[in-house]
Amino acid sequence: MSGYRWRIICPGVIPTVLLLFILAFPGVVMGAAEPFNDIRGHWAEKSMLEMNAYDIVHGYPGGRFLPDNQVTMLEAVVMIINTLGLNEKAGRVDLSGLQFHPTVSWGKGHLALAAERGMLTRQGLPLIDSRRLASRVEVASMVCLALGLPPAPEYLTFNDTADIPQQYRGYVGAVVKNKIIMGMPGNMFLPGMPVTRAQMCTILNRLIDRKMVAPPSSMALVRGRITEINKDEQKVTLRNLVGEKSVYLPTDLAIYTSTGTVSPTSLDKGKRLKCIADSQGRVRYASLLDESPPVDSRVEGMVVAFDRGDGGYSLTLENGTGDRVTYPVEDDALLEKGGQELDARDVLKEDYVEAGLSEDGRVVSIEVFTPQRIAATVVKVADRELTLRSRGREVTYDVSKQVRVTRNYIREMNYDELRQGDRVEAVVMNRTVFQIDCLSGGGDADQMGMVSRVRDDAVYLYVGKEEKRYELDNGAEVIKNGRTVDPDRLNRGDYVHYELDREGRLIYIEVLDEKEGEFEGTLKYITYGGPPNITIVTGSGLEMDYDVAAGATILRDGDEINLSDVIPGSRARILLKDGRVDELEVLDDRNLTVEGRVAGVNRDKWRLTLDIGGRNFTFPVMAGVVITGGEGESPDLAHLEGYMVEAQIKDGKIEKISVQ
CATH class of the missing domain: 2.40.50 (OB fold (Dihydrolipoamide Acetyltransferase, E2P))
Structure with a gap:
């Protein structure tokens, strides 16, 4: 940090600002970005060209950019203010009452505006010598304060973290967390190292590329897949989440790739293109992107929101544990469902998606899966588990902590209000229930019968030995061979499982497969x-x-x-x-009623052996067992051998015997 002492006061949250176009060189003709003769092959070549295409950072006479020149504090402030789109405002700021270092002959409005926005302090302005170089820690702090990022010192894991002044650690951690400024080789931050023009372009270009700030108002950053090429008009049409946009490529434009450059005539449909264009769609910079954006990690969950704001699209997902997380989405993120590409409007709430994330946590791909919607009967309700029966099968599902439960799609209800026998429609994905609508409740969970006859508004069933008539609910579901059918597809003699609503109307009938x-x-x-x-x-x-x-x-x-x-x-x-x-x-088999002939009595051990269907079963007898029936006086336990009896068994012991 040399001997220079400069105090920064964090102002709290800074409101988001729009970028304005900086006309640093009036009269410059808007065409392809200015060519430079000293950046070819430089590690930051594309960042420098992009910042020049935005008209935020310019070169020097003779086609030079001087990428490795170190940036002064004054230049760093001007670059940041211009990237925020505040160049014109800086030209109108009131300078009265402010003092500046004698060497400062230009950029006073930018310094004053930086102090007004909390990036600098008014007291520190006279100490900013126009020749003094900006260090990495100072640039990190100004960027953090300009964006209003909350301090995050916990993200500092560099080997030289101890060398970062204590008052700057929260700011440095914030820009590291947001991947605006990275570490140096050897896991070092090198806080006192001066920042070069190439590094400054890279830092500020990330702010625009990641939509932390908008491009200049007269410029547009467009990314998308080429859907149409019109060589006569030098026009290509790009498709992304926002829709389709046509841009115009000068014939002499160099389109950058990972290995060099190509001409506009070599473009093909389906390629991903990144363009910086003016308000008329004329491209000043273009580069071909990887056909499949690199995916660093994947997340999945139910879509809670998929919205477009000032910073582009954002995707909010609810995962299986009920946590909700929001991710920024790249404009040209690939949306697919079943191998077909979708538009942003095709992604709906309650869709289940798997999202691919880039290294900096932005969504670059989304695969949509339609969640399973199950019409079922509640068998068991547990804290975070729900057992449902559908089409003859019982399945236990996990339940999201944020599960939404309604009755008849309208009234909100609590999950713990569900009861065994309730008829529900559940939204399920990956064996997790995210939404439940209770359509009815209170029916018998084990109702089976045989179809006797079918009428337009009713079905007659043999239940036990009795024929019963049940009215059909308007929305009654009839399942046969695993498919929904009309009630008139029921046949006399079909074994069925059926469910009733609270008014006794049939709401569900499933024909049972007698073989499976x-x-x-x-x-x-x-x-x-x-x-x-x-x-x-x-x-x-x-x-x-x-x-x-x-x-x-x-x-x-x-x-x-x-x-x-x-x-x-x-x-x-x-x-x-x-x-x-x-x-x-x-x-x-410990609580039942059996009929059989008494084949043996053991009074010493209080056991009774019954012949049931030709097999002998021995049961313990409760003390004080009740014996009833028979001709005349009921026999006692010792004299029951040979009698036909009905025995009621509770908890494995005979508690009552009725002599036939």
């Missing part, structure tokens, strides 16, 4: 001969018979057992494959 699927119910009968056969009774009384496949898996409490160990009357889940039971899981 999963059902729960009570095992009424089990035949152990060959092939084994079961009869399962659903909660609505519908009886369904199935053979048990050879090698079927029989489970209880996660362990494999034999079919002969399954007690008729148990609650069970069966999985069908090719019309046979491929898997049977005993859900509850």
Whole structure:
């Protein structure tokens, strides 16, 4: 920092400003950017040409740019003010009451405006010698204060961070965080190193390129894919998120590439082009960009907002954990859905997207996936999990912390107001629920029947042994073979799962595939001969018979057992494959009612053995068991052998016996 002492006072947030065009050289004809003979192959060649095309930074007589010349404090202030578009304002600023260093003969308005905007202090103006060089730490601080960036000292991880004066660390950290100024080789910042013209152009060009400030009002930065080439008119049409724009390329314009330059005649459709053009669309600078923008990382989530502001488009996503993050979007970001390119207006709220981010966190590509919209019935509501049944399958989904829940698409409701049996439409992506609309509620979660007949406004179902008539809701959904069909496609004898609204109207009917699927119910009968056969009774009384496949898996409490160990009357889940039971899981065989002949009594151990369907099962008996029925006086436990009984079992023990 040499011996120069300069104090900067942070003013807080500085309002965003528009750029104005600086006419530093009146009479200059607007054409291609000025050619220079001393920057070809320079690492900052493109930045210098772009800043010159904006008419913000100019060269010297003789076609020189002098890229490695060091910048004075006065020059740095003027460059920053001009990049902010405040050149004209600097020419009108009131200088009364201000003092300047005797060497300052020009740029006083820029210095005064910098002090007015908090980049400098009024007290420090007399100390700015027009010959004094600007250091990296001073430029970083002025840029930070000019943009109103919040200090971010935590982003300083350089090996020489200790060399950065304490009062500047927050400002330097802020520009490093926003990738406006980078470190030097060896992970060094070199705070006292003077800044060159090439470095200054690179720093300020990043502000425009990343839309932190706008281009000069008479100039435009246009990036897009070439959709049309008119060689006669020297015109190309570029397409980006904003739409289509035509620009005019002079025949002698050098278009820069990663390896050199090409002429306008070598352009092809589909190429990505970056142009700086005047208000009439005449290009002063152009460069070909990578066909596929480099992607440093990827993020995905539900679109909360995709808006265009002064700084271009921004994309706000909600991820699976409910966090919402906003990303700036490049004008020519590639938008695709199913391999087809989209316009910005095609990206809607509630679309699910995967966004590719550049190294500096800007969106360069967006792939749109339409979220799954599931019409389903609520089976279980947990804190951040929701189990839904749709088309005969139960699936448990994660629930976003920001999940939006409505009733009938209108009234907002809380997630914890959902109840088992509610009929819902859920917006799901990657097994995460982002939105739920509750269409109805309160129905039986296990209603099954057989179609008896179908009318225009009603369906008749056999539920158990009773035929019932149900009116059809106007929006009733009928599913058959996995597809939505009209109610008249239902046939007599179809097994169906159905759901009712609170008024008892049918809102959902799904025809069950008798050969495939999963059902729960009570095992009424089990035949152990060959092939084994079961009869399962659903909660609505519908009886369904199935053979048990050879090698079927029989489970209880996660362990494999034999079919002969399954007690008729148990609650069970069966999985069908090719019309046979491929898997049977005993859900509850400790709370049931069974019928059988008493095959044995052990009074010492209080156990009763029953012959149920030709298999013996032994149950413990509760003390004080209630025994009723029989002719005359009911027998006691010791004399039950040989009797037909109905036994009610609770928690695995017989609590009541009815003698037949």
